[in-house]
Amino acid sequence: MLDQTRQIPIPPVEFRQLVGPTDPKYFDNPTGELVYPRIPSQYYRKVFDFGCGCGRVARQMALQKIQPEAYLGIDLHPGMIKWCQDNITPYAPQFQFMHHDVFYIGWNKESPNKTLAFPAEDHAYTLVTAISVFTHLEQDSAVFYFAEVNRILEEDGILHATWFLFDKADFPMMQDFQNALYINIPDPVNAVIFDKTWVVNEAKKHNLKIITIKPPVVRGGQWVLTMARLNHPSPEKTIPAMRATSGKSGNWMQRLGAKLKQI
């Protein structure tokens, strides 16, 4: 099986550019290790990849020594899904891909749907992964998909997702129902930053708690949160203070100085 999956091609660069890192090493897994070292191997049995793009995670999982028994990747980009169906499934038949036909101004602008139910049965998956997905969902869409994750996750399954987070204590002008910050009005899902307390509370509403936290390497970057059912034996983790994270620092006025001279 592994010999066959090693033949899976690297996606074309025009797709890679749209999903983030373009270097083929980010699509590879030469040692066959688990792609998320913090998540034990038993969770990789049945994987649902929400926002699978052009199959970066799929390719890496297909190259794991312990491969998933079943994998379903969905994405709103029809071209990427077609590429995955044509180039990954033939080498790894347990890897399936489906177009998730929801609207996005850049990639799927004809769709009338803001959200759609996952094409999955209740409690069907042991691992739901969503890399750079909740960072691009409006607040009401995020609530919808939290409910979907809760529905399709096995009783002992886990959600592995990335988030932009902020502390609402820094934004007292926000009302109780406003829990997301947006940077682009014409394209609101360009980037969406959620209040950390809201994420914790919304997870609980959907029977989930945070069990591992990986803060961003760069301040303001993506947080990796792993969530499990409330009755999972792992203790709930608390998201640390935002400013405790490392990253760009120093005097912003000094950095700005050179730029101001040019104006």
Next chain:
Amino acid sequence: MTSIESNQLPYPPMEYRILVGPTDERYFDNPYRVVIFPYIANECFRAVFDFGCGCGRVARQLALQKIAPERYLGIDLHKGMIEWCQQNLTPKLPHYRFEHHNVYRVHMNRRLRKKITTLPFPAKDREFTLVNATSVFTHLVQDQAEFYHREVARILAEDGVYHGTYFLVDRDDFPMMLGNQNALYLNLTDPSFAVIFSKNWIYEEAHRNGLKIIHAIAPALRGGQWVIVMAHQSHPAPEVELPESVNAPVARYYEGEGTPLHPELKIIGLEK
């Protein structure tokens, strides 16, 4: 200038006061007749342009100063408030004028045939010694703010000052903001509900328009409004850095449901 007493000037009706922030009459009053922005030199109050004058809160306070403006022009997009000011303040203060600024806003001026979001100020170049914009740039999207910064620079007298309030963040906390993205929005239905700009951008904006920041007051509560005072580059006052605000007390608490706001928020008008 003949001084006027507080009891000669009516207070705006409660329904207007609720829309602009603090409703208590003391926020519309000036019993000690002091200059309302004590960090601004008296001579700057000579000719005042009040961008977003609402129902005349600042106008009323200015009129009660010992050193009252010789000339005042207030503009606002709320037609009802402007009419109230014209009918209730101008008769007592003939050198105070109020004009409707007929631009679109979803909650206060939505009946425009065309969604005009910016209009030039009804003022000549270099006409005013003080331009005030309290809780205005906190409700303008970035391209509107850039338009109105140009207008501020245009109408500001060579020795005048601009006094505005802003919500500000450090862009380093939001590295996903790229290129010319310098504002955070929290309401997609009404993006002007509250707009938070990056600190870098406010400096760049000042420089782009031939201005510089000469005074800055950090919010009393974390995340509240900053007071920014700008002047032309030729002004003798030195440019200043924004002070740190990280250690300001937190205004919002997470004790139980409802997240009640800190009572002092009313003082700085955040409820607008």
